[in-house]
Amino acid sequence: MNWEQLLSLKRYGDINKRLRKEQDETRLGFEVDYDRIIFSSEFRSLQDKTQVIPLSQTDFVHTRLTHSLEVSVVGRTLGRKVGAKLIEKYPHLQTIHGYQANDFGAIVAAAALAHDIGNPPFGHSGEKAIGEFFKTGQGLQYKSQLTAKEYQDLCDFEGNANGFKIVTESRSGKEGGLRLSYATLGAFTKYPKESLPKKPTSHIADKKYGFFQSEKNLFLDVATELGLLKTGSKTDCSFARHPLTYLVEAADDICYTIIDFEDGINLGLIQEEFALEYLINLVKHSINSKKYHKLSTTQDRVSYLRALAINTLIQEAVEIFLDHEEDILNNNFSTGLLDKSKYEAQINDIINISIKNVYKSQEVIDKEIVGYKVISTLLDVYSAAVINKSLNQASNYDALLLKSIPELNFSESNSTYQKLLGVCHYVSLLSDSQAILKFKKIQGISL
CATH class of the missing domain: 1.10.3410.10 (putative deoxyguanosinetriphosphate triphosphohydrolase like domain)
Structure with missing residues (x-):
């Protein structure tokens, strides 16, 4: 891999190449990435998502928001220090292309700021709760309607892949999601592979996966632009990490x-x-x-x-x-x-x-138990409503749920995988408090 490609300023939908030496020095493209992330609603919701202690009422305990901000600050310093040395080692990056040491810091800071943006409510137990719903819970009934890789996406629901979906997913009037630079998207992707095969090697990049099947083609475009080394077989999508991912x-x-x-x-x-x-x-x-x-x-x-x-x-x-x-x-x-x-x-x-x-403190365990129940209940009810509607079997209750949550009114052209992943994605975007509030409504508990 080479740094000229790895520092690509390309964004989704670009026709013309973005050159570093033509950038506005008062607001670089990599700094725009940081701004777009920090002003996104998905990032703001991290203020009410678990870092270590779920549902903590103590103001000095970190949330995902404060953790992400701190990681970003440390990442910026790491990137700048490394960048200064790399500019010395490869002077053409600066003299010919216009890159500066701070560019490295800006890329790492933006990627680090977004590194937890895809985490569901209740921390890592939230990821496990989603996965177990499909492995052993009510979601198991949908297995026959999915490919092996689609089913694995759900069984090993991964916050990193969900984060890639958040920052890249096109919506009406918002093509390419946040439209981050490909350099930042590359640095963001800790595990540049799909969900299968699981852990094909002991390399740290193969520990988990970094994108859902729904974003596979987009990631392939990112990997090609950045010149990431292909590591998987002809039938499997797997690449080497962007070097700045290590930072x-x-x-x-x-x-x-x-x-x-x-x-x-x-x-x-x-x-x-x-x-x-x-x-x-x-x-x-x-x-x-x-x-x-x-x-x-x-x-x-x-x-x-x-x-x-x-x-x-x-x-x-x-x-x-x-x-x-x-x-x-x-x-x-x-x-x-x-x-x-x-x-x-x-x-x-x-x-x-x-x-x-x-x-493993009792407080954490007790609140993770609550999180499991909340998430499994939401997935059960919402998935049933979405699938029943697609089969023209929606009950009045299903219709009421879907009317109250426009995000779950998928097109009939969407596959079962897209609908189920969409439900998981919706639940993942809820904050801890929002998830509990919706759980209470479903349970008929007075608010």
Whole structure:
């Protein structure tokens, strides 16, 4: 792969090539991507979606919105630092094409901002609830009407693929969705493959999938424009990652490792003395002991260590990327950047404590149970209404539901797959509170 192609400014529907040297320096195309994402309704709904603690009423606990903003800030720094070195290494990118170091930062920042935009209500348990509805729940009855890959899309409903759908899906009067640059779409796609075959290799790009069958042709256009290396067989759609995806992933890894841990401390789920020791192990070479001991509150001490930890891991991720840049371009780098970190042991210690004390805390488990019930009920009722209508068997109740939700009034030309995926997509766009509100209405619970 080569950086000239990978930094493509092309957008959906473009006829003429967009050249970097012709860009308005006051508002670059890659910065337009960021603006379009942050002003989208789908991004705004992340303010009421779970990051770690579902339905938390505590104001200092992160939502998907605050998490995404933080990942974007870290991603911008990663991109700029890498970009500065790549411009030095490949000066023609600047002298001939006009690219600047900040372009790399803008691409990574935009992709990182959108990285969770496709997550359904209630966090990762929401994804699992959708998948299990089709694997073992009422959705299993539709299996015979779907191809293997269509059915797998639903059984392993993936927030990353749903995110690609959100930012690219055409609607009436809105062709190409947000019409992001192909460079940003490439960096956004952590898993540039379809849902089958599952995990064909141990390469990190094959861990999950990144687009539904409904967006397959569009992704093929993106991959071709960017010059992504094809890795799948003739019958399977799979590509190498866009190199900047590794930086988007590293930004996410840094933030959830450190900041979820911080949330656990502030919630009292992780003992302060125990937790601070783990953070200090990560930043012991950069800590200012005199300054640290002047801090009088838990929150101030944790904030100081968090800032040092994030900076330490940013520097580490940049060094690893640059050391392995040619391997990444040739698809010979098969792990996440931080998997190669000299701080891997410290990172794993922090993650393991978070898993034990936060992700598997009773509060999280209890609220995930609620999420499963809410999502399975919504899928059951909405899917039945949509399919019954297509069979001319809609009940009065089905008709009332569809009348109240225009988004579920699909064209008769839509396939069963498109209708079922459309239902999943609609439910995925609901915030946690909206999902509970609709569940209560369906259950006849007074509001």
